[in-house]
Amino acid sequence: MKKHTKEILALLDEHYGKEYVCYLSHENAWQLLIATILSAQCTDARVNIVTEKLFQKYRSPADFAAADLHELEQDIHSTGFYHNKAKNIIACCKSLCENYGGEVPQTLEELTSLAGVGRKTANVIRGNIFHEPSIVVDTHVKRISNKLGLVSGDDPVKLEFDLMKELPKEHWIRYNIQIIRLGREICKAPVPKCEECFLAGHCPSYQPKGQAEKKTAKEGSARRRTGKQGQASL
């Protein structure tokens, strides 16, 4: 492992600890699976508000498999992209009931064969439920891993493989948990609080106060001139 990586991981452990934390409320594997499908393009806080009622109404994968599409769309409306999410949740739960006895499977191949489940969702399940070393490349991990110079690029699958090479296995699950916290509290988009960051001395993207704001304003006006919109988060 490179010295740069080792120092960053040590500081992340020191500041955020080594505990596993899941930001999506759930009591079992299928609830986490549905919550993760709902979390696409939505905040964890919003998903948790929605699932609190949702999991009282639908109490098993079989309940979701038998759900009325229009009614489920209304139930999850505020998470956005509700038509696709509702369709995927019903199809996913039908497959859980028909092919896996109502249980959530463990392998990446089985998980990604389910409707609405990509590598990111599959890795959330593998890490949180089965404690299989896995790296979840969400919007925070993508952005901040690049800033820290641990990897470079935009493609989530390539980043996942590059991070697997760069980070020791025992850090894979908690790296995501730590980076989410860093992204929410300090390394915020579009303007990171570099002055407050405990990684400042190790980060090639460190910017003194004022410069990050100027850079963001400049990028904003360049985007307006070319008519390009900012990239949506994952």
Ligand code: SF4
């Ligand atoms: S120094 Fe700035 S850019 Fe680097 S991780 Fe910290 S907040 Fe993000």
